[in-house]
Every structure is written in structure tokens, then in C-alpha cells.
Amino acid sequence: MASNDAEVKVLGTWSSPFVMRARIALNIKSVNHEFLQERLWEGKSQLLLNSNPVHKKVPVLIHGHHTICESLIIVQYIDEVWSSAPSILPSEPHERATARFWAAYLDDKWFPSMRAIGMAEGEDARRAAIGQVEEGLVLLEEEFGECSKGGPFFGGDRIGYLDIAFGCFLGWLRVTEKMSGIRLLNETNTPRLLKWAHGFCSDDAVKDVMPETEKLAEFAKMIKGRVKGATPRT
Amino acid sequence: MAVVKLLGAWLSPYCCRVIWALKLKAIPYEYIEEDLSVKSPLLLQCNPVYKRVPVLIHDGKPISESTVILRYIEEIWPQNPLLPSDPYEKAVALFWIKFADDKSPSISKLYRTDGEEQQQAAKECSEMLEIIEEHGLIEGKKFLGGDEINMVDIAFCSVAHWLGVIEEFAGLKILEPHKFPKLSSWIQNFKSVPVIKENLPDSDKMVALLKRRREMLLASKSN
Numbered sequence: 352m353a354s355n356d357a358e359v360k361v362l363g364t365w366s367s368p369f370v371m372r373a374r375i376a377l378n379i380k381s382v383n384h385e386f387l388q389e390r391l392w393e394g395k396s397q398l399l400l401n402s403n404p405v406h407k408k409v410p411v412l413i414h415g416h417h418t419i420c421e422s423l424i425i426v427q428y429i430d431e432v433w434s435s436a437p438s439i440l441p442s443e444p445h446e447r448a449t450a451r452f453w454a455a456y457l458d459d460k461w462f463p464s465m466r467a468i469g470m471a472e473g474e475d476a477r478r479a480a481i482g483q484v485e486e487g488l489v490l491l492e493e494e495f496g497e498c499s500k501g502g503p504f505f506g507g508d509r510i511g512y513l514d515i516a517f518g519c520f521l522g523w524l525r526v527t528e529k530m531s532g533i534r535l536l537n538e539t540n541t542p543r544l545l546k547w548a549h550g551f552c553s554d555d556a557v558k559d560v561m562p563e564t565e566k567l568a569e570f571a572k573m574i575k576g577r578v579k580g581a582t583p584r585t
Numbered sequence: 586m587a588v589v590k591l592l593g594a595w596l597s598p599y600c601c602r603v604i605w606a607l608k609l610k611a612i613p614y615e616y617i618e619e620d621l622s623v624k625s626p627l628l629l630q631c632n633p634v635y636k637r638v639p640v641l642i643h644d645g646k647p648i649s650e651s652t653v654i655l656r657y658i659e660e661i662w663p664q665n666p667l668l669p670s671d672p673y674e675k676a677v678a679l680f681w682i683k684f685a686d687d688k689s690p691s692i693s694k695l696y697r698t699d700g701e702e703q704q705q706a707a708k709e710c711s712e713m714l715e716i717i718e719e720h721g722l723i724e725g726k727k728f729l730g731g732d733e734i735n736m737v738d739i740a741f742c743s744v745a746h747w748l749g750v751i752e753e754f755a756g757l758k759i760l761e762p763h764k765f766p767k768l769s770s771w772i773q774n775f776k777s778v779p780v781i782k783e784n785l786p787d788s789d790k791m792v793a794l795l796k797r798r799r800e801m802l803l804a805s806k807s808n
Contacts, residue, residue, distance in 0.1 A: 405684065405720055419676045421683055431672040448648045448657040455650060456634060490634065 357415030359384040362399055364391060366570050368462075368519035369422035370410040371560050375515050376426045378556035380433040392577070423454055426515055440512045446498065447512075450505070453494055454516035461487040462520055468527055469571065470578075477531075484527075484535060491517065492541045499543075503550045510554055518551040525564040526571050589614040590642040592628050594621055595786055596794060598689070598743045599651040600639040605739050606655050608780045610662045652686055655736055667736040678737050681721055681729065685740035688713040692743045696751045696799050703755075710748070710759050714768060717741070722767040727774045734778050738771075745772045746785055754792045755799075 359382055363370030377384050389399055389409055402411040402418040412419040412428065419428050430439040441447050464487065467480035498505055498513070505513035528535050536545045552561050591607070591614050593600035607614050619628055619638050631640045631647035640647050641654045648657050659667055669675045691713060694706035721729060721737075729737040738745075748760055749772075762769040776782055 405680075405716055414673075417673045419673070419680075421680055424676050424679045424683065427679070428672055428676045431675075444657055444660045445643075445646050445648070447660070448653050451653045451656060452648070452650055455653065 358413070360387055360413040361385070362387045362389060362396075362402060362411040362413065363409040364389055365562055366522075366567060367409055368523060371519040371522075372422040372515050373410045373412055373425045373429070374560045375510070375519070375556050376429040376439060378560070379439060379510060380429060380436040382429070382433055382436075422519075423451075423458070423516065426512065430512075437509055438511075439506075439515065441506070449494075449498065450512045450516075453491070453513050456487075456490075457516055457520070461491075465520070465523065465527055468531060469575065481531065481533060481535075485540070488535060488541050488544060492544050495543050495547060499547075503547065505547075510551065510556060514547075514551055518548070518557065521548050521552060522562050522564065522567050523571075526568045529564065529568055530571070588642075588644070590617060591615070592617050592619050592625075592631065592640040592642070593638045594619050596791060597638060598747050601742055601784065601786070602651045602739050603639045603641060603654050603658070604784055605742075605780055606658050606667060606736070608784060609667065609734070610658065610665050612658070612662055652682060652740070655682075655739070659736070667730075667739070669735075678730070678735065681737045682740040684713075684716070684721075685737070685743075689741075689743040692748050692751065695748075695755055695757065696795050697802050699803060707757060707759055714744070714760060714765055717744070718765050718768050722771060724767075727771075729771065734775065734781070738775055742775075744768070745775045747791075750788050750791045751795065754796055 359377065361370065361373050361377070361384055363373065363386065365388065374384075374386065387398070389396055391409075395407055399409065399411065400407055402413065403409075403420045406420065408420075410420075410422055410425060412425045414428075414432070419425050426439060441450055461484065464480050464483035468477060468484065471477040471480050494513075495505055498507075500507050502508045504510050505517070510518075524535060535541075536548055538545060551557055589607070589612060591600070591603055593604070593616060595618060604616075617627075619625060621638070624636055628638065628640060629636055631642060632638075632649040635649060637649075639651055639654060640649050641657065642648075643657075643661070648654050655667070668678055688709070691706050691709035695703060695710065698706055723731070726732060728734050729741060744760070751757075752759060760768065760772075776785065
């Protein structure tokens with residue numbers, strides 16, 4: 352096993368919520384690490400292609416001579432290797448299962464719906480995507496009520512696995528709110544999440560890696576332009 | 586003694602994953618077959634988000650989604666471990682389990698579609714198999730888990746059994762032994778493990794049900 356002293360690097364981009372997960376986890380554990388930025392629009396680096404030959408995607412965690420891929424797997428790896436520092440996953444097995452369930456839900460259902468808002472063609476498609484996102488947020492508001500145990504985070508008093516899994520999407524959520532004119536997190540439907548989001552983004556482990564909404568919005572416009580330009584309309 | 590119940594459907598590879606894990610660890614459980622056309626109040630209560638099987642109920646608490654269930658089983662009942670204990674090796678195993686989760690739906694798409702859509706599904710399946718053949722299987726090892734079957738082997742069950750059944754009745758040939766020698770060998774090894782062999786859904790029954798489902802799906806598409 353790579354020793355805790357071995358070099359740690361994160362291969363990623365500043366805009367990717369998935370990359371942010373790895374960096375937040377390392378910050379929680381106070382692990383010194385180097386952030387190697389990929390410029391994906393200019394072509395993937397040889398390091399990325401060698402480290403993740405199956406998917407060729409970021410993030411990749413490089414720990415000594417080991418490479419670990421898939422953001423949630425990286426977070427769990429970090430939690431296990433640096434086990435003396437604050438825990439990220441809950442200690443109780445059923446709570447752990449619940450956290451994993453919701454993290455997978457976010458990746459498989461919720462975030463794709465949010466992306467669909469920006470890419471939707473036509474008002475009906477847009478409304479449908481917004482509806483799905485809002486439905487998901489209501490479920491997460493309820494889940495927060497159950498697992499936070501009165502604390503400011505899903506993990507209770509400290510940021511935990513589900514905070515990281517969900518919180519990394521807040522930058523893009525704010526961009527979506529800005530571009531759609533809809534407040535997805537609001538006092539009426541998601542008062543607890545609204546408060547949680549503020550606390551999460553202000554946390555020491557998060558604030559330096561969460562991109563500014565303006566910068567992300569500009570980036571989103573650029574990607575949309577490139578995607579639409581590249582995809583011929585028939 | 587704590588009670589373990591499993592809500593499942595005999596045809597589902599995701600339910601088989603859980604059954605195999607429970608049997609490999611010799612955990613007694615009560616199996617409840619769900620009629621997926623009329624979902625029980627218990628299923629809807631236990632899995633309100635997805636309303637699907639499998640659901641494991643342990644000590645009255647439900648756990649949904651097969652991979653989440655497998656991790657839970659591994660943590661509560663560590664005998665006959667199905668994941669490596671070393672953090673890095675575990676991360677590699679989890680990577681392949683996620684790959685299986687992400688790519689396996691292409692296999693069921695094969696019987697749900699026809700024409701161009703089916704061709705696209707066949708292409709996706711082929712690409713998945715190529716990746717496993719090249720990157721997932723270690724030369725000289727019987728299983729994806731190494732010398733012993735583990736959670737990664739279980740996760741790829743759709744490739745081991747469901748793909749072959751669907752290929753046969755759909756008249757497709759994707760997993761050709763000469764193209765995928767390591768994978769073909771792995772399938773034989775996997776299906777020879779007693780717990781797997783004795784708990785695989787019957788191929789003939791599967792063909793009959795999948796054919797009916799396919800007819801219904803394609804009929805409703807053209808309406």
C-alpha cells in the first residue's frame with residue numbers, strides 16, 4: 352500500500368464538480384497535494400490517458416505509484432487511507448448505505464436532470480427537466496432532515512460523504528438558477544438545504560475549490576457554444 | 586436473531602447479485618418474489634425513490650440498489666470476504682463494479698429494441714466486452730477477483746448469463762469466444778462455482794419471458 356507520506360496529486364479541471372469532490376476530501380484530511388490542471392479542450396494529457404485508460408476522464412487521484420479513478424471511489428479511498436483524520440463516511444453501516452444510496456442517486460438521476468435544463472431544446476423539455484430537479488431537491492431536503500441530526504451538514508456536525516457528493520454541484524446549480532431565472536433552492540421548498548448550501552460553501556475545506564458562479568457561467572456559455580457549433584442541426 | 590428479507594424478482598440480474606452474496610456468506614434470509622406488474626405496498630414503502638427490486642430488509646430497515654446492498658452485506662457479515670481489504674485494491678474492485686453498473690443496461694437494451702437502436706446497443710455491448718477483455722481480466726487468474734470469486738465477478742453477472750440468453754433468442758452474436766478468449770474462460774469459471782450454478786435463473790424460462798416482453802415493448806412502440 353502506498354504510504355501516507357507518498358506524493359499525492361489530483362488530475363482534474365477547476366470547473367468539474369467531480370474533481371472538487373477529491374480536493375474537498377483531501378482538504379478535510381489536511382493532506383498536502385498538487386493539483387494538475389487538464390485543459391480538456393486542448394486535448395487530454397498523456398498522464399490522463401495513461402492513468403485512466405478505460406474512461407480517459409478526470410478526476411484521477413495519484414497516490415505514490417497508485418492511480419484511483421471515479422470521484423466517489425476516490426473519496427472513499429481517501430477516507431480509508433487517512434483514517435486517523437476526521438471521518439468522511441458515517442460509522443454506522445446503515446447510515447453508510449444511506450449515504451451511498453443518495454450519492455449514487457445524485458450522479459445517476461439528479462445531476463443529469465440538471466444538465467438537461469441547460470441542454471433542453473424547447474420549453475416543454477426544459478420544464479420537464481426543471482420539474483425533475485425540483486423533485487429531487489425535495490427528496491434531499493427530507494433526507495437532510497433525517498440524517499443531519501440537528502447539525503448543519505448531512506454528516507451532522509462536520510462535512511461528510513453526502514455533503515461532498517451533493518455540495519460539489521452547488522456551483523453548477525447556481526449557474527443554472529442564474530441562466531434559467533428559477534430559484535431551485537428556496538425558502539419555501541428547501542429551507543434547510545438553502546442554509547446548508549451556504550454553510551457548505553463557506554467551509555474551510557470547500558471555499559478555495561468552489562469556483563465563482565460568474566466564472567462558471569462564462570465557462571458554461573463557452574461550452575454550450577462549442578457543443579452547438581460542433582453538432583450539426585439536421 | 587436479526588431477520589434478513591430480500592424482495593426480488595427471479596429474472597433480475599441485480600437480485601441474483603444479492604442472492605449470491607448472501608449464499609456465499611451463508612446468511613439465512615427470507616425471499617419474497619415481487620410481481621413487478623403490481624408492486625407490493627412493502628416494496629413501494631421500502632424503495633419510494635426507484636420503486637424497484639432488489640431491496641434488502643435487515644432488522645426492519647430497508648436498503649436499496651444492488652451495489653449499495655452488496656457493500657452493506659460485506660460490512661455487516663465480513664466472513665468469506667467479497668472485497669479486498671487493501672484500500673487501493675478495493676478501489677480497483679469498486680471501479681470495475683461501477684463499470685459493470687454503468688454498462689450492463691446495454692445488455693437489456695438488446696432485447697428491448699430493434700433496428701438501429703438494437704445495433705447501437707450491440708455496439709455498446711461489444712465495446713464493454715473489449716474493455717473487460719483488455720483491462721479487467723488478469724492473465725492466469727480464474728476470476729475477476731483473482732483466484733477466488735468476489736464482488737466484481739458478481740457485478741458482471743449480466744455478461745456471464747443474461748447476455749448469452751438474449752443473444753440466442755435475438756439472433757445476435759457479440760460475445761464470440763475467438764474474439765474474447767479470456768472473457769469466455771471467465772464465464773465458464775464463474776458459472777462453475779456451486780453457489781452460482783445452483784442459483785442461476787433457468788435459461789428456457791428466461792427466453793420465454795423475455796420474448797413476451799420484447800413483443801409487448803415493440804408492439805407498444807409502433808402504436
